Amino acid sequence: MVKFRAWDKINARIVDWREIRSWRRSIGDLVTEPNLVTMDYTGAQDKNNVEIYEEDILEISMTERTIRSGERELEPVKVIVTYDNLGWSCSGGEGKSLYNYKTMDMTEIEVIGNRYENPELYREVNNE
Numbered sequence: 001m002v003k004f005r006a007w008d009k010i011n012a013r014i015v016d017w018r019e020i021r022s023w024r025r026s027i028g029d030l031v032t033e034p035n036l037v038t039m040d041y042t043g044a045q046d047k048n049n050v051e052i053y054e055e056d057i058l059e060i061s062m063t064e065r066t067i068r069s070g071e072r073e074l075e076p077v078k079v080i081v082t083y084d085n086l087g088w089s090c091s092g093g094e095g096k097s098l099y100n101y102k103t104m105d106m107t108e109i110e111v112i113g114n115r116y117e118n119p120e121l122y123r124e125v126n127n128e
Contacts, residue, residue, distance in 0.1 A: 053081065079091055
């Protein structure tokens with residue numbers, strides 16, 4: 001099953017996929033609806049079992065492991081979930097490295113907001 005949510009521009013709120021499904025409209029109609037911004041579900045969840053969607057803002061905690069120095073905790077990184085021709089990825093502003101969250105331990109990832117409900121956080125991550 002395809003799962004997604006949408007930002008309702010008129011009412012300034014996220015509409016859950018269960019509510020969207022109850023509207024009984026085709027996905028094509030919803031994607032082209034000018035007052036909705038659809039966001040696909042990535043198929044993954046964060047450490048709190050929160051579903052991760054396109055345009056979510058994540059905080060990723062990482063541990064660096066090397067033979068010489070062992071383990072050390074790195075500063076958490078905030079990133080935005082995006083989708084392009086290569087698939088799902090996470091990116092931040094000012095040339096931060098891309099993080100493919102599927103290769104990381106999911107306990108190290110937390111959804112802390114999204115582009116539409118938290119525009120100030122989005123601007124911070126994008127360095128706008």
